């Protein structure tokens with residue numbers, strides 16, 4: 001599975017424009033019910049052939065041809081009935097070929113030849129699937145699961161034997177004899193041990209988000225032991241029978257919690273950004289202001305309408321992006337280059353700077369505000385920058 005470091009490395013890549021090209025290929029297998037298996041594979045081959053013709057016309061065939069041939073060969077081997085989608089990023093001139101299996105949730109099979117890798121489909125997928133820990137807890141057991149994209153693996157469980165703690169180990173000076181009290185001490189000890197392991201893992205960044213499966217009756221007694229570092233990562237909890245739940249059941253419940261959390265987060269973020277932008281607090285809307293905030297390093301979360309696209313210009317010398325289609329850079333005065341879609345430049349920058357990316361589907365509020373907006377970490381002094389830009 002693709003890691004955050006790998007995607008950041010892809011985001012940093014930029015072809016020099018003459019000798020080099022960045023190729024991005026996404027292959028989405030068709031579900032057997034919908035269409036014949038072969039169709040997606042045929043479509044993939046057509047896309048490659050079409051791209052080969054296009055680069056020939058552009059005079060860029062030297063840089064892209066070998067990579068396209070290799071993708072064509074790969075497409076011929078894909079039969080459309082495989083379980084996973086695939087992403088390939090290639091630049092032969094720099095000896096780059098990265099191939100990843102992804103959950104088969106891509107919208108469609110696509111191929112791009114550009115200066116940068118096309119990371120939007122990947123960013124959409126990864127943004128919706130943080131590296132997740134799912135922990136099932138009851139009064140003396142805990143089961144651990146790792147979930148990345150659609151793959152779940154069960155890890156080492158914890159088991160706190162009730163009798164083991166019957167012998168006094170000096171805990172609170174308690175020396176046995178009262179079984180009820182002993183049981184509740186045991187449970188407390190167990191919950192604290194589970195919370196401690198979670199804290200340790202959160203600090204080591206073993207995962208980015210957490211979901212807990214726990215009977216409702218136990219939840220309040222367990223939750224109070226979760227330290228703030230763990231609470232911050234908690235997406236939600238679901239009722240679960242620790243002993244009997246199968247891996248499939250855990251996965252299904254966790255995915256439902258995650259989906260609900262994501263929908264709330266999108267809704268809440270749009271609401272926040274619209275109200276903050278109105279009151280000139282930590283939020284901006286519209287491409288011009290978003291680009292300025294990105295340049296100033298203020299952006300914490302970027303909200304983009306799912307089908308958003310806009311033209312812009314980019315300065316090759318200083319990297320300045322401008323929503324006005326000006327021929328000379330407003331920042332350094334050199335010549336600019338047109339960008340058919342500003343997202344091609346914005347998304348890699350957001351990934352490199354650890355900006356959270358949220359894709360928002362059909363939100364009338366965001367639509368009215370230009371379909372692009374940002375929540376800010378802080379708001380820098382405007383004076384100097386305003387003079388420079390205007």
Ligand SMILES: [Zn+2]
Pocket residue numbers: 315316317318319320329330331332333334
């Ligand atoms: Zn410039």
